[in-house]
Amino acid sequence: MKPVLVIFFSLFSIHHSIAQLVDKTPAAIPVVPTVYHAEPWQDPYVSGINRDASRATSYSYTNINDALSGDRNRTDRYMSLNGDWDFAFALKPGDEPKAFYKEKVDPMAIGWKKISVPSSWEMQGYDKPIYKSAVYPFRPVNPPYPPLDYNGVGCYQRSFTVPVAWKNMNITLHFGGVSSAYKVWINGKFVGYAEDSFLSSEFNITPYLQEGENVISVWVIRWSDGSFLEDQDSWRMSGIHREVLLKAEPKLRIADFFYQTKLDKNYTDALLSIRPRLDNYTGKEIPGYKIKAQLYDRNNRPVLDKPLERTAESIVNEVYPRLDNAKFGLLETTVVNPAKWSTEEPNLYTLTLSLEDSVGNILEVKSCKLGFRSIEFRKEDSKLLINGKLTYLYGVNRPDHHPTKGKALGREDILQDVKTIKQFNFNCIRLSHYPSDPYLLDLCDEFGIMVIDEANLETHGLGGKLSNDAAWTGAYLERSSRMALRDKNHPSIIFW
DSSP, X not given: OHHHHHHXXXXXXXXXXXXXXXXXXXXXXXXXXXXXXXXXXXXXXXXEESOOOOOOOOOOBSSHHHHHHTOGGXXXXXXXXXXXXXXXXXXXXXXXXXXXXXXXXXXXXXXXXXXXXXXXXGGGTSSOOEEESSSOSSSOOBTTBOOSSSOOEEEEEEEEEOOGGGTTSEEEEEESOXXXXXXXXXXXXXXXXXXXXXXXXXXXXXXXXXXXXXXXXXXXXXXXXXXXXXXXXXXXXXXXXXXXXXXXXXXXXXXXXXXXXXXXXXXXXXXXXXXXXXXXXXXXXXXXXXXXXXXXXXXXXXXXXXXXXXXXXXXXXXXXXXXXXXXXXSEEEEESSOOBBOSSSBOOEEEEEEEEOTTSOEEEEEEEEEOBOOEXXXXXXXXXXXXXXXXXXXXXXXXXXXXXXXXXXXXXXXXXXXXXXXXXXXXXEEOOSSOOOHHHHHHHHHHTOEEEOOOSOXXXXXXXXXXXXXXXXXXXXXXXXHHHHHHXXXXXXXXX
């Protein structure tokens, strides 16, 4: 026992000596927790909290006919939260209403007004819009810390009631775009946090909901650590500037899907490969459940002799090889000489995915437009080939902008932009300098406009400084990968 006692007292003596040293010279030994930031909008390692994985834009339908329409207003599993919200504004963090998310705001409360969602708050009379080309619109430029003395904060709140038909379903809260960073609460409980001003973020809010009225609260800051990655030549505006909505899906859901169309060497027949991703929140086994895929032509006639089919269980519990990756196509078939998608002839099909229970009842159907096309560069001169045909780009750069709405474009504004671009014989749009609302991509699929999709990632004012700092690697990767995951099913996108 004697050696043990010696070790014990030695350790005690060392610990006691260190404690005395810290007490006498606190500045010499920093306290470890000070290296952690209290706020995610000051931390480059945090781009999102409780945010769902990015996924292709789609909606849950109860039957194939409604899914074929592609009209989200034909499903009762979609609810818009656009409209007037209660709003309070402060010119710097710390001056906004404290803990406003804990209870429903009194509409007569001092400092609270109404604001339209979506909107840019600078165009609604709060703070001012700033145009900069390659210089950050704030000082000091000290990444990852945005300024504290001048940095607008907007507090948003509204209530909503969950439809009775949504009971026992999985409910997702969707933000199309918020500048620049935000926190979300439901009924006073923290739901999550997100960055990237021009890409959608989704949160599973099922555990936070209650029967009857629910209150959603959103805290938005104008400049965050994410703003150091958004130094593009454009108007700098803030707020919830794209749509907010709710989606309902069954507890066993088609969470996401990705299709690929590989044309043969003669650009005639195509191998159609589909990879669905299923989420099982039921807590139960799902024997006998199936997913089926069918392709429809422009007249909504089935193309495949019978739907492609696979058990849901084999997808949820997919086995990955130890030394290789899994095969992409979980559902796969050859389509004989389909009509091809090109800028001259934007032929589109509709892909539907149906999830059925063990007795054939449809749980949900999801759909998207599908185009058969190949993209390559000719070996001898690096010319662009679409479906083997030499193709030239007559392109235009397009940011989100409106003279009175700022960044908050409605669908009618986006449609007018696309019609104007087509009218002047452009066949390509570069999304400068960030991903657009997916509705624009839908229109480009339909109108035959090729797209160069661009991640919301530029650091003009710092050059390549952050690109050489590993602390920012995750944020860089998220901005590009989440864009690709959202937009992967659009045939109009030819470059990333």
